[in-house]
Amino acid sequence: xxxxxxxPALVESLLVNFLREEVGHTGFSKALLGVSGGVDSAVVxxxxxxxxxxxxVLGVMMPYRTSDPASEAHARVLxxxxxxxxxxxxxxxxxxxYLAPPKIEARMRRGNVMxxxxxxxxxxxxxxxxxxxxxxxxKTEILLGYSTQWGDSASALNPIGDLYKDQIYQxxxxxxxxxxxxxxxxxxxxxxxxxxxxxxxxxxxxADRLLxxxxxxxxxxxxxxxxxxxxxxxxxxxxxxxxxQFKRVPPIIAKLSHRTVNQDFRYxxxxxx
Amino acid sequence: xxxxxxxxxTNPTLGNLAANLRDHVERIRAAAAAGSQLIVFPELSLTGYxxxxxxxxxxxxxxxxxxxxxxxxxxxxSILVGFVERSPDGRIYxxxxxxxxxxxxxxxxxxxxxxxxxxxxxxxxxxxxxxxxIESKLGRFGVLICEDAWHVSSGYLxxxxxxxxxxxxxxxxxxxxxxxxxxxxxxxSWNTLLEAHGRFFQTWVVYANRxxxxxxxxxxxxxxxxxxxxxxxxALDGFDxxxxxxxxxxxxxxxxxxxxxxxxxxKPWILADGLKxxxxxxxxx
Numbered sequence: 001x002x003x004x005x006x007x008p009a010l011v012e013s014l015l016v017n018f019l020r021e022e023v024g025h026t027g028f029s030k031a032l033l034g035v036s037g038g039v040d041s042a043v044v045x046x047x048x049x050x051x052x053x054x055x056x057v058l059g060v061m062m063p064y065r066t067s068d069p070a071s072e073a074h075a076r077v078l079x080x081x082x083x084x085x086x087x088x089x090x091x092x093x094x095x096x097x098y099l100a101p102p103k104i105e106a107r108m109r110r111g112n113v114m115x116x117x118x119x120x121x122x123x124x125x126x127x128x129x130x131x132x133x134x135x136x137x138x139k140t141e142i143l144l145g146y147s148t149q150w151g152d153s154a155s156a157l158n159p160i161g162d163l164y165k166d167q168i169y170q171x172x173x174x175x176x177x178x179x180x181x182x183x184x185x186x187x188x189x190x191x192x193x194x195x196x197x198x199x200x201x202x203x204x205x206x207a208d209r210l211l212x213x214x215x216x217x218x219x220x221x222x223x224x225x226x227x228x229x230x231x232x233x234x235x236x237x238x239x240x241x242x243x244x245q246f247k248r249v250p251p252i253i254a255k256l257s258h259r260t261v262n263q264d265f266r267y268x269x270x271x272x273x
Numbered sequence: 274x275x276x277x278x279x280x281x282x283t284n285p286t287l288g289n290l291a292a293n294l295r296d297h298v299e300r301i302r303a304a305a306a307a308g309s310q311l312i313v314f315p316e317l318s319l320t321g322y323x324x325x326x327x328x329x330x331x332x333x334x335x336x337x338x339x340x341x342x343x344x345x346x347x348x349x350x351s352i353l354v355g356f357v358e359r360s361p362d363g364r365i366y367x368x369x370x371x372x373x374x375x376x377x378x379x380x381x382x383x384x385x386x387x388x389x390x391x392x393x394x395x396x397x398x399x400x401x402x403x404x405x406x407i408e409s410k411l412g413r414f415g416v417l418i419c420e421d422a423w424h425v426s427s428g429y430l431x432x433x434x435x436x437x438x439x440x441x442x443x444x445x446x447x448x449x450x451x452x453x454x455x456x457x458x459x460x461x462s463w464n465t466l467l468e469a470h471g472r473f474f475q476t477w478v479v480y481a482n483r484x485x486x487x488x489x490x491x492x493x494x495x496x497x498x499x500x501x502x503x504x505x506x507x508a509l510d511g512f513d514x515x516x517x518x519x520x521x522x523x524x525x526x527x528x529x530x531x532x533x534x535x536x537x538x539x540k541p542w543i544l545a546d547g548l549k550x551x552x553x554x555x556x557x558x
Contacts, residue, residue, distance in 0.1 A: 001452040002452065002453070003452060004451065004453035005451070005452060005453035006451070006453055007449045007450070007454060007455050009455075010450065010454075010455060010457070011450055011524065013512070014447070014512070017486075017491070017512055018486055018489070021485060021486045022486050022488075022489065025486075030338065062386065157489070176498075209427055212322060212451075225327050257343070263420075265326065266325040266326045267325055267326055267327065268287060268323050268325065269488050270287050270487050270488050270489040271287065271288060271327065271488075272288065273286075273287065
């Protein structure tokens with residue numbers, strides 16, 4: 001069995017239902033998201049358009065002055081194809097207001113600042129739009145911790161966080177995401193020439209196969225090596241998952257009382273809705 | 274037995290007893306008006322499922338006023354409803370109550386509390402310790418709450434007690450998309466399990482599962498009636514709330530038991546003897 005293979009029609013119906021009902025629990029019926037021109041936000045936008053109607057979904061393009069113009073062009077193709085509402089907010093001014101002076105050169109710091117500027121824009125627009133911010137992180141990047149904490153990882157709810165990158169593509173084809181988005185190399189577009197696979201040092205195809213067996217099937221290192229994965233690759237990903245756990249949980253709280261939030265004060269978010 | 278039954282595939286509001294009670298009453302009245310004699314609600318139908326610290330606040334004594342309405346309504350239709358029970362000795366149970374002819378005729382307290390993976394029931398609930406049949410005017414019923422049905426011994430006890438129908442209220446989360454099947458793996462497992470119960474325990478099986486989402490977890494519906502040949506007679510296969518009506522007939526039970534006389538030929542004393550001689554402790558007999 002190919003554990004990564006999905007029935008995209010089934011997944012679509014579940015996720016449309018998820019968006020409608022979980023957003024509905026909060027009393028909202030509209031949503032917004034950052035539309036990057038990539039496949040993840042394209043899939044979320046397509047699901048949201050089906051869940052709420054295109055007129056109730058706002059796609060926000062947030063280029064920085066060094067962003068690849070193709071990103072915005074692809075975002076526009078998607079927005080037009082879905083018929084959703086759109087806004088463009090250039091974040092160059094707000095980002096540069098902090099980044100220089102003093103001049104911050106380190107790529108990671110600059111990228112994190114851009115991602116967090118985009119988060120600020122989305123959460124602010126959510127008030128004006130009267131909708132919830134949808135997350136666009138997939139399972140592969142969540143497990144690898146390949147995101148900016150409180151930046152692109154921030155959202156009210158995320159329909160695609162339990163789908164590996166390979167499964168995102170299966171769903172994207174089913175949802176008829178425009179071809180240029182499906183065909184280009186995934187990129188965070190935080191600096192010129194960046195690609196996810198170049199930065200990670202391995203391919204999504206390899207990562208997805210390994211993560212699926214390691215996380216979903218709970219295979220041990222010895223079994224994974226028997227299946228042909230390089231021992232170093234297995235160790236590297238296992239270490240990376242553990243090292244980035246802080247990105248997947250709320251901040252820890254020093255326990256002092258008998259009843260501490262998230263320890264022994266335990267309620268669903270849907271509590272009281 | 275010959276019984277017209279309604280399955281209520283509901284989507285309870287988490288922790289909102291008043292809203293859920295209203296929904297129950299409407300469905301009960303509609304089912305009774307349509308001529309149904311029995312209505313079966315899902316597990317914890319009055320409260321929702323992932324209650325965590327809400328559990329204790331929602332616990333009801335069997336004589337609570339919230340439940341008295343079911344007693345009254347049961348003058349016209351028998352009712353199986355799920356709720357958090359506070360027993361007279363103060364324990365909290367995941368319970369179903371069977372109301373008939375103006376009173377609570379029987380309760381079943383979930384025996385096999387799920388505590389693995391996404392589940393944490395043993396943190397919230399005390400476990401029941403028996404599978405007693407319900408002697409209803411409509412027939413003899415055995416209740417299995419969700420995970421109870423995954424332990425074959427539960428159904429086997431009801432089989433030995435010669436029940437006419439297994440009532441299986443459930444809050445089963447849907448999961449398992451891998452492999453590309455057109456239905457969730459968890460739903461396929463349930464269908465196999467329910468049909469096996471019908472076939473091997475030679476009983477009607479009435480499965481009422483809930484729908485809706487709680488914090489990103491979907492409950493996967495699929496409520497159905499399976500006959501004593503193990504065939505699904507009717508089902509709500511979508512993920513939407515709804516009701517399903519069907520008939521449980523004794524003629525069908527008789528035919529199944531004549532065709533394959535598993536009940537006649539059962540040898541439960543071999544099980545009893547094996548247990549007495551030390552089987553079931555993890556080692557050899």
